[in-house]
Amino acid sequence: MSITKSLEKRRTYYNIDKNIPVLEKEIEEKIKEVTELVPDAFNMKSARVVIVFGEKHDLLWDEIYEVYGGKVSREKIDSFKAGAGTVLFLYDEETVKGLQEKFSAYADNFPVWANQANGMLQLAVWTVLRELKVGASLQHYNPVIDDKVKDLFNIPSQYRLVAQMPFGGIVSEPEEKDKEDIDQRVKIVR
Template sequence: MNIIKSLEKRRTYYNIDKNLPVSESEIEEKIKEVTELVPDAFNMKSARVVVLFGEKHDKLWDEIYNVFEGKVPREKIDSFKAGAGTVLYLYDEKTVKKMQEDFSTYADNFPVWANQANGMLQISIWSLLRELNVGASLQHYNPVIDEKVKELFDIPKEYKLLAQMPFGGIVSEPEAKEKENIDERVKVVK
């Protein structure tokens, strides 16, 4: 158990393919486990995940290209479509609104907290995939694709799409990251 190693291995993988080193059912089960474990404010459980494989995954990326009417290069879209699946990250606005009503003092914070919880879920699933030797990247074609995605995959209208994570077998490793001067971003006060 080493979160530092897990985060070091988690990288943005653009060169992926449909050859997964583990089964789709293992990915599905692990995503469910992680989704249950990631915390959120007031235990509101607002995060939602939709996992697409096979033809549904391919359809998503074809429709993203169509929605953008060619403004995003086909090669870029095809690099995501080349993967084996996509994780869609959403949160349930109905859950957030209920929390706002129940805890009105904190009403303005619940959408922020829902986004924070979703961000924690995204990094957790991303790291999990890498631990399974699956490469992934995080994409943001929303809100342009929101309605089409809800229509294609029968997603409730009150779910807000936040990100898309195409994943697949790792074809090649990304270049090494350059070390930064972390003291410019982390201040320690004693």
């Protein structure tokens, strides 16, 4: 499948369940593969991924609900909990700081570049999940949940949580997206 076709199939799936059409091991291997392939500035390799399955996935979303103290609806949280797992995206602030010290002329850019690389990784994981016929969505409950997530999964304190991606079997397809006037966002200069 071409990258364009893969990106076209990648959608936000909110209606997911625990019935994934592949083995968990296949998801793990594909996520490891794309994590290694996604580029980043200065080859810093700051991105970190934690994949949570089963009861730990359910616990994650129950704890997110608790941390928010009911300010996020139980129905919304349960829609993510209904999935088979969650990918947590983080980056290592110590790696970033080390490069800031080593290349001080670029110091201000390294956190930006770490976030850019993480964004590319999120898209790559989201796309590869869809290629596996697994649906996912990208969520941002951080920084409110950061401490709880680090405690739950023994994540080092220097890792910064960036996003959460609940995934699962596709229960229903999302509605078709309207085509935009892409010329409003893309300028051609010759």
